[in-house]
Amino acid sequence: MKLIYERSQEGRRASGLPSNDLPVPEVPDELRRERLPRLPEVAEPELVRHFSNLSTRTFGVDTGFYPLGSCTMKHNPRVNERVVNLPGFKDLHPLQEEEGAQGALELMWRLQEILAEVAGLPAVSLQPAAGSQGELTGLLLMRAYFADRGEAEARRKVVIPDTAHGTNPASVTMAGYEVTPVQTDPRGNIDVEDLRTKVDEHTAGLMLTNPSTLGLFDENIEEIAAIFHGVGALMYYDGANLNAVCGISRPGDMGFDIVHFNLHKTFSQPHGGGGPGGGPIAVRQRLEPFLPVPAIAHDGETFRLDYDRPKTIGKVRGFCGPFGVFVRSYAYIRSFGPGLREMSETAVLNANYLLARLKDAYELPFDRLCMHEFVLSARTLKRNHGVTALDVAKRLMDYDFHPPTVYFPLIVPEALMIEPTETEPKETLDDFVEAMLEIVQDAAERPEAIKEAPHGRPVGRVDEVKAAKRAVVRYLFEDHPDLSAEPTEARELEAQKGA
Numbered sequence: 001m002k003l004i005y006e007r008s009q010e011g012r013r014a015s016g017l018p019s020n021d022l023p024v025p026e027v028p029d030e031l032r033r034e035r036l037p038r039l040p041e042v043a044e045p046e047l048v049r050h051f052s053n054l055s056t057r058t059f060g061v062d063t064g065f066y067p068l069g070s071c072t073m074k075h076n077p078r079v080n081e082r083v084v085n086l087p088g089f090k091d092l093h094p095l096q097e098e099e100g101a102q103g104a105l106e107l108m109w110r111l112q113e114i115l116a117e118v119a120g121l122p123a124v125s126l127q128p129a130a131g132s133q134g135e136l137t138g139l140l141l142m143r144a145y146f147a148d149r150g151e152a153e154a155r156r157k158v159v160i161p162d163t164a165h166g167t168n169p170a171s172v173t174m175a176g177y178e179v180t181p182v183q184t185d186p187r188g189n190i191d192v193e194d195l196r197t198k199v200d201e202h203t204a205g206l207m208l209t210n211p212s213t214l215g216l217f218d219e220n221i222e223e224i225a226a227i228f229h230g231v232g233a234l235m236y237y238d239g240a241n242l243n244a245v246c247g248i249s250r251p252g253d254m255g256f257d258i259v260h261f262n263l264h265k266t267f268s269q270p271h272g273g274g275g276p277g278g279g280p281i282a283v284r285q286r287l288e289p290f291l292p293v294p295a296i297a298h299d300g301e302t303f304r305l306d307y308d309r310p311k312t313i314g315k316v317r318g319f320c321g322p323f324g325v326f327v328r329s330y331a332y333i334r335s336f337g338p339g340l341r342e343m344s345e346t347a348v349l350n351a352n353y354l355l356a357r358l359k360d361a362y363e364l365p366f367d368r369l370c371m372h373e374f375v376l377s378a379r380t381l382k383r384n385h386g387v388t389a390l391d392v393a394k395r396l397m398d399y400d401f402h403p404p405t406v407y408f409p410l411i412v413p414e415a416l417m418i419e420p421t422e423t424e425p426k427e428t429l430d431d432f433v434e435a436m437l438e439i440v441q442d443a444a445e446r447p448e449a450i451k452e453a454p455h456g457r458p459v460g461r462v463d464e465v466k467a468a469k470r471a472v473v474r475y476l477f478e479d480h481p482d483l484s485a486e487p488t489e490a491r492e493l494e495a496q497k498g499a
């Protein structure tokens with residue numbers, strides 16, 4: 001397919017504007033461009049066809065089943081788009097004075113209240129714009145809390161299990177802490193014996209996803225909380241997997257002190273490709289003074305922005321946070337009425353149904369009831385037929401399914417991490433099972449069909465190292481260096497794996 005620049009013909013336009021007789025604005029010399037921007041020049045039909053064709057070459061949750069583990073790619077109900085596009089929400093200026101924005105403030109306040117209830121923690125800030133930003137915010141709160149107690153220097157370590165998502169150690173490092181890794185035991189829980197040797201008076205806290213990235217609920221969570229609280233450390237809950245437990249168990253009741261939500265996963269916000277997202281945090285009372293400002297306050301009659309937090313860590317995002325995400329999340333939550341529990345129960349049921357039908361055909365590293373997702377291994381397929389997790393993922397594209405997450409968590413060799421979500425019907429799950437079982441059969445009988453997959457896709461197998469390290473994301477005009485021509489050092493790097 002040609003790039004839009006390759007279609008460009010000098011002088012062609014998609015539309016014309018009438019000439020005007022307005023005065024030419026004064027632009028200081030140093031701010032003037034020296035030459036016109038090099039934009040593609042195409043007529044409207046070509047423009048429309050170009051982007052329409054491009055849109056058919058991609059895959060989204062609207063075009064097929066998308067069981068990408070840990071990413072919770074659920075259906076985004078269209079009613080959410082209707083409400084977010086109501087003029088009172090869509091056209092609201094972020095600097096609108098409070099009296100004229102009571103509806104928006106009320107929605108944010110109500111969302112805060114619901115999130116506090118789901119987390120089992122009393123104070124919420126909606127500001128962070130992604131799970132990872134929620135993590136960083138939570139860790140900055142941890143730091144502010146210990147600094148306030150005069151313990152900032154003494155507490156330098158944050159414990160993270162070896163199943164953790166990559167953003168956890170990254171956030172810990174960005175927040176100025178040191179990562180202390182802890183192992184997973186044979187049942188898929190944190191290894192409590194290993195943990196005891198890692199936690200002491202220099203520990204600031206634990207960072208844990210529960211259920212973990214293995215899709216397993218930690219059976220020792222109360223004991224773990226006691227170990228951390230026993231040395232005065234805090235417990236941080238990475239809420240990326242909250243879809244499994246809403247209305248069933250609450251991080252605050254498990255002993256966690258700080259929680260982030262991934263609104264875009266748990267409460268259906270179109271996401272992928274970097275956004276938009278929402279990563280609110282909920283905390284225990286003793287951490288509330290440090291939360292970002294403004295908070296959304298309600299005095300019984302009106303709603304207002306509250307900046308009165310002298311110990312705040314400050315702002316982490318412009319204005320009040322990603323408002324459109326709040327509206328969609330609120331709409332999704334309300335569509336379940338008081339039955340948010342039903343959402344999680346269906347997600348867990350769907351995952352266990354898939355697991356039960358697939359566990360004899362693939363290796364199952366931790367044979368337990370799973371939560372909203374589970375991790376299989378393609379290790380036996382690789383050993384017996386040379387078919388890897390990547391091959392299985394590519395072959396699934398031939399069946400019009402998005403591949404699951406592969407090679408993550410890192411402790412499972414040839415990992416396939418599958419998350420169906422609550423919005424898929426049984427028929428789709430059955431079709432997926434049939435495809436997965438056929439792949440196992442083909443691995444034995446005609447492995448080349450799998451190794452050459454995907455067939456008939458606009459893009460087959462890419463050089464992953466080059467795609468990750470030398471991505472060419474703009475048109476290479478004649479005066480730009482040809483980056484694709486110098487891959488040598490990149491090729492030596494190991495392919496990027498994981499979610």
Ligand SMILES: Cc1ncc(COP(=O)(O)O)c(C=O)c1O
Nearest residue numbers: 070130131132165167209238240
């Ligand atoms: C377990 C876990 N933690 C944290 C994150 C980071 O969330 P976000 O992508 O919203 O920054 C993810 C994202 O996939 C995740 O799966």
